Amino acid sequence: AQKVTQAQTEISVVEKEDVTLDCVYETRDTTYYLFWYKQPPSGELVFLIRRNSFDEQNEISGRYSWNFQKSTSSFNFTITASQVVDSAVYFCALSGDWYNFNKFYFGSGTKLNVKP
Amino acid sequence: DAGVIQSPRHEVTEMGQEVTLRCKPISGHDYLFWYRQTMMRGLELLIYFNNNVPIDDSGMPEDRFSAKMPNASFSTLKIQPSEPRDSAVYFCASSLRLEGLAGVNEQFFGPGTRLTVL
Numbered sequence: 472a473q474k475v476t477q478a479q480t481e482i483s484v485v486e487k488e489d490v491t492l493d494c495v496y497e498t499r500d501t502t503y504y505l506f507w508y509k510q511p512p513s514g515e516l517v518f519l520i521r522r523n524s525f526d527e528q529n530e531i532s533g534r535y536s537w538n539f540q541k542s543t544s545s546f547n548f549t550i551t552a553s554q555v556v557d558s559a560v561y562f563c564a565l566s567g568d569w570y571n572f573n574k575f576y577f578g579s580g581t582k583l584n585v586k587p
Numbered sequence: 588d589a590g591v592i593q594s595p596r597h598e599v600t601e602m603g604q605e606v607t608l609r610c611k612p613i614s615g616h617d618y619l620f621w622y623r624q625t626m627m628r629g630l631e632l633l634i635y636f637n638n639n640v641p642i643d644d645s646g647m648p649e650d651r652f653s654a655k656m657p658n659a660s661f662s663t664l665k666i667q668p669s670e671p672r673d674s675a676v677y678f679c680a681s682s683l684r685l686e687g688l689a690g691v692n693e694q695f696f697g698p699g700t701r702l703t704v705l
Binding site: 503504506508513515516517518520523546559562565566571572573574575577578 | 597618620629630632635637643669678680681682690691692693694696697698699701
């Protein structure tokens with residue numbers, strides 16, 4: 472069965488610090504997809520990135536970067552030079568079994584507090 | 588482009604009353620999802636539709652919950668009768684089928700409906 476673990480419940484940093492949010496997943500499938508979503512205080516979930524299991528290249532988007540390591544079943548998210556606007560709850564998600572890809576499994580989320 | 592639209596944004600009702608939540612997915616999307624978010628249980632998938640047909644309703648908590656998708660641009664989630672433990676934020680999301688490949692696209696979420704059952 473699919474499972475996502477975000478062990479960090481809450482992280483507090485000071486503005487301009489780098490911060491890494493951990494995501495560890497479990498699946499028996501060879502084809503799967505991983506996602507990160509941001510939930511700011513306003514409440515809406517905002518899509519950040521999608522990655523399939525065959526693409527292990529790291530990705531960078533501005534201050535955001537993602538490190539996908541199949542060997543350790545991890546898909547970690549790093550924010551460089553954090554800003555107050557990055558304060559939010561971040562969720563990692565895993566696609567469902569091969570016959571039910573669209574059934575996402577979300578982690579419990581990591582609340583990031585960025586203080587000025 | 589309009590995103591996923593949900594109504595109402597807030598609903599306060601009394602135990603035993605019927606509650607209907609509404610969702611309009613992004614135009615052209617094939618999939619529609621209903622989620623519930625609580626502090627205790629996190630984000631849970633309740634049910635999802637593909638081309639208006641329910642595919643997986645294993646997350647629907649009990650018979651008091653029902654969902655319909657009469658057409659490609661509208662879905663409802665109904666709770667009857669409502670109970671205090673149904674208090675949560677209910678999200679609707681939609682996604683587009685991945686063309687040509689087996690796989691899945693990202694889901695786009697609406698703003699949610701905050702339901703309070705007294």
